[in-house]
Amino acid sequence: MSTTAPCVRLQWDSEWWRCEVVRVVAPSSAPEKIVALEKWCADHHVDMAMVLIPSDEVTTLEVFVAAGFQRVDNRVTLVASASTMPVFRPTVVIRKAEFGDIAELRDIASRNHRGSRFYEDPHFPNERCDEFYAEWIENDVRGRADVVFVAHEEQHIVGYLSLRRQEDSTDATISLVGVDPARQRRGIASALFAHMGQWCAHVGVTRVVVATQATNDPALSFYQSHGFSIRASEHWLHRWWLPD
Numbered sequence: 001m002s003t004t005a006p007c008v009r010l011q012w013d014s015e016w017w018r019c020e021v022v023r024v025v026a027p028s029s030a031p032e033k034i035v036a037l038e039k040w041c042a043d044h045h046v047d048m049a050m051v052l053i054p055s056d057e058v059t060t061l062e063v064f065v066a067a068g069f070q071r072v073d074n075r076v077t078l079v080a081s082a083s084t085m086p087v088f089r090p091t092v093v094i095r096k097a098e099f100g101d102i103a104e105l106r107d108i109a110s111r112n113h114r115g116s117r118f119y120e121d122p123h124f125p126n127e128r129c130d131e132f133y134a135e136w137i138e139n140d141v142r143g144r145a146d147v148v149f150v151a152h153e154e155q156h157i158v159g160y161l162s163l164r165r166q167e168d169s170t171d172a173t174i175s176l177v178g179v180d181p182a183r184q185r186r187g188i189a190s191a192l193f194a195h196m197g198q199w200c201a202h203v204g205v206t207r208v209v210v211a212t213q214a215t216n217d218p219a220l221s222f223y224q225s226h227g228f229s230i231r232a233s234e235h236w237l238h239r240w241w242l243p244d
C-alpha cells in the first residue's frame, strides 16, 4: 500500500490566509484515493484544499466536484520562444525594479489581478486578495524572482514584469505582469516583453512560460499576439471545511 501523502501543506499560503491550506498532489478519480484524501484532511485539521486538474480529465473533475470541491478558475498555460518577443521601441523607459519602487508597485498590483481565482472564491476577502498581489510583487522585487522589470513614465511606475528561471532548464516563468489600468493598451506590456526578450537572450533563457485565466481576454489576446501558444488548460478547484 502506498504511504505517499495525498496533499502537501502550503506553509506560506497557510500563514497568509490564516488557516490550514494544502494542495492535493496527483489527483485521482479512484474512490479509495478520495476516501484517503478525506481522511488525511480530517486528520491534519485542514481548512482548505486546492487542486489543479487537467481540463480533459473529466472523470477526475466530476469526482472532485462530487466530493465538495468547487471550480474557481480555468488556468491556461502558454509558452513562447524567447526569441519571438517584440523588438523594443523606446515608447517608455524600462529598467530593473529597485526597492524604492515597491510602494508604487504594490499599489498597481493590488488593483490589477481581480479576475484571479482568489477573488472568485468568496472565502477569501477581497481586501486580503488585493494585499496578496501587493505582497506577491514586493516578494518578487525582494528576491523571489530572478528579475523584475518596471515601465517608468513621467516619474511613475506604470507596469511590471517579474520572471523566475526554472531549475535544470533554459525555461523561465513569468511570475506577475501588469500595467496600470489607466495606462493599458498603449504598448507598455509590449515594451516590457521586448525588454524581457533581450534579457533572455543575454542570460541564455530560450523559452518563456506564462499562466492566466481562460476568462482573461486582454491577457490571452496579448500573449497570443506576442508569439505565445497554449500548452495546457487546467481547472483550479477549492474545497473548504470552514463555515461560509
Ligand SMILES: CC(C)(COP(=O)(O)OP(=O)(O)OC[C@H]1O[C@@H](n2cnc3c(N)ncnc32)[C@H](O)[C@@H]1OP(=O)(O)O)[C@@H](O)C(=O)NCCC(=O)NCCS
Binding pocket: 112, 113, 176, 177, 178, 179, 180, 183, 184, 185, 186, 187, 188, 189, 190, 191, 211, 212, 213, 216, 217, 218, 219, 221, 222, 225
Ligand atoms: C494584459 C496586459 C498586461 C496588457 O498590457 P497592455 O500594456 O495594455 O498591452 P499592450 O498595449 O502592449 O498590447 C495591447 C494588446 O494586448 C491585448 N489587449 C490589451 N488589452 C486588451 C483588452 N482590454 N481587450 C482585448 N485585448 C487587449 C490586445 O492584443 C492588444 O493589441 P491591440 O490593441 O492591437 O488589439 C494588461 O491588460 C494588464 O495589465 N491586465 C491586468 C493584469 C493581468 O491580467 N495580467 C496578466 C495575467 S496574470
